[in-house]
Amino acid sequence: MHTVSLLALHGVVPADLATPCEVFERVQVPGQRQAYRVRVCGEADDVKAGPFDIRVRWGLSHLADADTIIVPGLANPTAPIAPAAIATLQQAAGRGTRIASICTGAFVLAAAGLLDGLRATTHWLAAAELARLYPKVRVDPNVLYVDNGRILTSAGAAAALDLCLHMVRRDCGAAVAADAARMSVMPLERDGGQAQFIVHEPPGAHGNLRPLLHWLEQHLHQRLTIESMARRCHVSARTLSRRFVEQTGTTPLQWLLSARVRRAQQLLETTQRPVEQIAGDAGFGSASALRVQFARVVGISPQTYRQRFGGRALPPESSFERPGPGLGPPVSQGAPRRREAT
Template sequence: MPHLVAVLALHDVVPFDLATPCEIFSRVRLTDGSAPYQLRVCGVAPRIRAQAYDLCVHHGLDGLRDADTVMVPGVNTPQTPVPPAAIAALQAAAARGARLASLCTGAFVLAAAGLLDGLAATTHWQASALMAARYPAVRVDPAALYVDNGLILTAAGAAAGMDLCLHMVRRDWGAAVAAAAARDAVMPLERAGGQSQFILHEPPASSAGLAPLLAWMTANLHHPLTVEIIAARAAMSPRNLARRFREQTGTTPLQWVLTARIRRAQHLLETTTRSIEQIATDAGFDSAVTFRNRFTRVTGTSPSAWRHSFGGGGPLPRAGRPATATLSA
């Protein structure tokens, strides 16, 4: 049976957020051409008020009862109280083991239902302070694109919702299927959940910014890359390099290198059968022990578990049988 994805439509829903899971999940195809997801939009009323128009939905809240995944789009005014019936439906879905994911200010809806208490979560950066104040039991990360707690996931605003949906596809069916869906949607399967929501860019001078340097670093991840080596390549002082890096990438040179090495390792784990020791070397780590420790610290799981989760893709967890993945962005 296809994995049933129910999209919850509240009044004042953000149309882009509502359309995002419908667009991404409907594009997914397995290698045999079959569609692994079934979509359903469920509203608190037959007619939902949106920004510039009304939406007619064919399912009520009872459509959430057998859903394997429930997506909660954002609303334009997150301060608006969530209908008690919607809260009860979400709590019931969570209690039976369904996967719940919010987009943008949809995190306020999950928080109102008490489903984010004690968890890390994200929302649009402009609403993060309000969320932290309203729900102090939630560990709000204002910078993350998305946060994966296993059965509870949250995404930041706009395009981050697409990142989250593709991440879920990759978690369900592996990198190849997710990459095909990303190509079909004409978007990259690139951004990880820990990437900053917003990056400051200073106006470029006569050069093309850090792009050539980043390309060189990417091509040399398997070599030692210290701040001094990177600064010498860029013809900058280490201090100036650190400033430019923070302005244009939102992070430090060494953190960028670590993230790039982890992402290369993820790609190799997903697409090759190389040993952990070989992947550690190819990704630029000095030993398999260091690689395992760093990988686990960054992704929340071991390299072997990552390969098991994302390297192939098997039957999806059905609602009522909690998923075993506990990755955190």
């Protein structure tokens, strides 16, 4: 059974703490009574939570065997964090535990150094302060949640539900997640909302690269290089690279790899095309190239991804495991820095 442990610090927002408890406690997988074991672990026996105190059953030491740790938001996100809590999160990250934050819980992850170099989000009211205090974090205030593999962050309030359902979907497949969404009276992915953008699209641009990115999305199956992209924009390759970093937060080839992996994910979820055909449609050239890059970015093979997210639940005999080593760095860190995309 997959253990989800919530870290309750003094000043925790009660709703942020309760939401994951409600979602994960109710998840059912065929053949299993309960998919998740949920624990609330506090920095003290009694945790102050605004108008009341919460008595918790487990302490920080019980985070050691968690498969997933969730850090709810804090009423005062800039308040000092207990060193023991920071050390516990750092040790968990070193073990490869999946760690997620809700709302201003991102400040705790940032204080532990877990968001350095990563794209992350938090409540839009707190986004500017998060960016100011932790300049190594690429703060995006316009999304519901961000999945970097082992490290996830979400915005406030209802976005906690989006994040939790996303993790259920990642663990158990779309069918089980859909049942969990119905229990929460929530759509699995909000229509027209930002969650779909995060899950299915590479970073967007906020400036004059929009036409190029749209064109690239339509031509991912073609052989694309920095030079060919630059010629289309009538600029030098150096200028294009600078604009990409300024407007998307990543390089052209890293963006292209992300887009191709996302395209492969879409096709695996929504079609029954063979992997060889999907590799060509997404621009990887060969099935082996797709498998290598897909496992590097997503952490699992294309076939396993299709089994999990193609509308089918995991087989009853399946058990939950910690994410594999490939679920570490985001595309912006793990992509190869070659001059020519494959």
